[in-house]
Amino acid sequence: MITSTSxxxxxxxxxxxxxxxxxxxxxxxxxxGIRMFQELPRERIKNxxxxxxxYHRRREELNLDAYPHELLSDTVFAYVSDTKTPQGxxxxxxxxxxxxxxxxxxQQPHIVVLDNLQDPGNLGTLLRTAEGAGVTGIIMSSDxxxxxxxxxxxxxxxxxxxxxxxxxxxxxxxxxxxxRKGIQxxxxxxxxxxxxxxxxxRNACAFLIGNEGNGLREEIANMAQEWIRIPMQGKVExxxxxxxxxxLMFEAARQRRRQ
Amino acid sequence: MITSTSxxxxxxxxxxxxxxxxxxxxxxxxxxGIRMFQELPRERIKNxxxxxxxYHRRREELNLDAYPHELLSDTVFAYVSDTKTPQGxxxxxxxxxxxxxxxxxxQQPHIVVLDNLQDPGNLGTLLRTAEGAGVTGIIMSSDxxxxxxxxxxxxxxxxxxxxxxxxxxxxxxxxxxxxRKGIQxxxxxxxxxxxxxxxxxRNACAFLIGNEGNGLREEIANMAQEWIRIPMQGKVExxxxxxxxxxLMFEAARQRRRQ
Numbered sequence: 001m002i003t004s005t006s007x008x009x010x011x012x013x014x015x016x017x018x019x020x021x022x023x024x025x026x027x028x029x030x031x032x033g034i035r036m037f038q039e040l041p042r043e044r045i046k047n048x049x050x051x052x053x054x055y056h057r058r059r060e061e062l063n064l065d066a067y068p069h070e071l072l073s074d075t076v077f078a079y080v081s082d083t084k085t086p087q088g089x090x091x092x093x094x095x096x097x098x099x100x101x102x103x104x105x106x107q108q109p110h111i112v113v114l115d116n117l118q119d120p121g122n123l124g125t126l127l128r129t130a131e132g133a134g135v136t137g138i139i140m141s142s143d144x145x146x147x148x149x150x151x152x153x154x155x156x157x158x159x160x161x162x163x164x165x166x167x168x169x170x171x172x173x174x175x176x177x178x179x180r181k182g183i184q185x186x187x188x189x190x191x192x193x194x195x196x197x198x199x200x201x202r203n204a205c206a207f208l209i210g211n212e213g214n215g216l217r218e219e220i221a222n223m224a225q226e227w228i229r230i231p232m233q234g235k236v237e238x239x240x241x242x243x244x245x246x247x248l249m250f251e252a253a254r255q256r257r258r259q
Numbered sequence: 260m261i262t263s264t265s266x267x268x269x270x271x272x273x274x275x276x277x278x279x280x281x282x283x284x285x286x287x288x289x290x291x292g293i294r295m296f297q298e299l300p301r302e303r304i305k306n307x308x309x310x311x312x313x314y315h316r317r318r319e320e321l322n323l324d325a326y327p328h329e330l331l332s333d334t335v336f337a338y339v340s341d342t343k344t345p346q347g348x349x350x351x352x353x354x355x356x357x358x359x360x361x362x363x364x365x366q367q368p369h370i371v372v373l374d375n376l377q378d379p380g381n382l383g384t385l386l387r388t389a390e391g392a393g394v395t396g397i398i399m400s401s402d403x404x405x406x407x408x409x410x411x412x413x414x415x416x417x418x419x420x421x422x423x424x425x426x427x428x429x430x431x432x433x434x435x436x437x438x439r440k441g442i443q444x445x446x447x448x449x450x451x452x453x454x455x456x457x458x459x460x461r462n463a464c465a466f467l468i469g470n471e472g473n474g475l476r477e478e479i480a481n482m483a484q485e486w487i488r489i490p491m492q493g494k495v496e497x498x499x500x501x502x503x504x505x506x507l508m509f510e511a512a513r514q515r516r517r518q
Binding site: 039121125128129131132133134155157158159162163195197230231232233234235236239240242243246247250251253254257258 | 298380384387388390391392393414416417418421422454456489490491492493494495498499501502505506509510512513516517
């Protein structure tokens with residue numbers, strides 16, 4: 001059992017929690033909590049750490065000895081945990097590697113393209129909702145928030161393991177590629193000419209979603225084949241980015257279910 | 260200008276930021292930021308505070324002298340602010356007082372009932388989305404998160420000024436009252452028999468939404484006339500409460516727009 005915060009592995013865990021660069025060098029990310037541990041596919045496990053008290057309390061019930069693991073004293077565990085009330089299980093997980101082709105060549109593509117999304121909670125919730133709505137992949141501009149940020153991971157509730165995603169350096173080129181594949185591109189835009197529920201999403205489609213404060217960059221919005229808007233009542237100008245995306249993704253799911 | 264953190268008004272502001280009980284005794288809440296200041300209805304203003312540097316920088320542009328106000332030194336302002344990077348304007352606002360009748364007797368009621376919702380960001384986002392979707396009022400069990408919590412206020416983006424809401428001590432009785440008024444009650448439930456988009460929300464309706472982790476309490480769900488579910492793909496069991504509510508509210512808005 002590791003009992004000292006100056007242990008080399010403890011130091012590395014702490015760095016992995018904080019530094020996107022190190023996570024990407026090592027091609028790993030960290031998940032915490034029982035649910036994320038239980039949903040973790042075997043082949044993606046790099047290391048598993050239990051807190052001493054968690055291990056002793058849940059060992060039999062959760063069959064903890066079936067996993068290769070290392071124990072941390074409760075103090076050390078609290079030190080490396082990103083949460084205020086750690087559950088006592090933390091895993092170092094291998095990053096998945098998706099290619100653009102994986103996303104574009106899905107059956108009946110239903111894609112979400114994120115331009116400069118910044119809020120970790122928004123991205124995590126969006127991943128979870130996207131899986132529920134049957135989205136086949138998420139493409140992000142390289143200036144979006146890091147998907148392996150612990151706050152993002154937590155809000156995905158496990159969808160991080162299953163939803164294909166990709167960061168791209170040149171979003172314009174990727175959108176051209178999406179269009180060449182015959183996938184219809186819809187920009188969620190306050191100046192959209194068409195109400196979102198009047199467009200047809202039953203064929204391959206991609207929704208372009210912009211930054212929380214500023215929406216889509218003009219050059220990205222201009223590449224979309226259609227601009228759609230969610231009609232607003234009251235004095236609300238726009239919706240939160242994750243909410244807007246959710247309304248669109250579930251409208252596509254609704255149309256596809258009814259076809 | 261107030262320059263000391265031991266000033267009595269400064270101490271009171273800090274208490275108002277932190278303590279729901281004091282806010283409710285004084286029947287006020289605090290908003291921060293330029294947008295919340297600009298949208299604030301005149302008759303709801305109790306006090307306005309500017310930071311020294313904000314006042315000098317934006318005085319003419321924002322016509323700040325048209326408002327009764329007090330100046331705080333930048334240090335004191337940062338001390339009372341709830342945000343990490345304060346914008347320099349903070350208002351003490353009178354709490355609105357809505358009655359149940361205001362909500363139930365709206366034209367074509369479209370009501371959201373929240374049972375034990377806990378996350379401030381969820382409640383704030385839900386208010387903003389509800390206004391956009393044309394919701395006519397929000398009813399909350401008394402154990403929901405405090406709507407005047409600074410984090411809730413921030414995420415409402417101004418909808419807190421406009422969306423009628425009410426906390427009720429006995430949610431069961433209120434739901435009985437809703438039903439007596441001829442408002443159709445729909446529980447968002449994982450065991451719903453009907454897909455959410457197969458129900459009709461064009462007449463007076465109320466959506467019952469549960470707690471983030473546990474959903475609706477059974478005794479509350481059992482009072483609803485219909486149980487509806489949002490069909491899920493992948494391994495997602497449920498949606499975030501604010502997302503689920505958003506999908507339902509915008510489905511109602513869609514049906515009403517098309518009738």
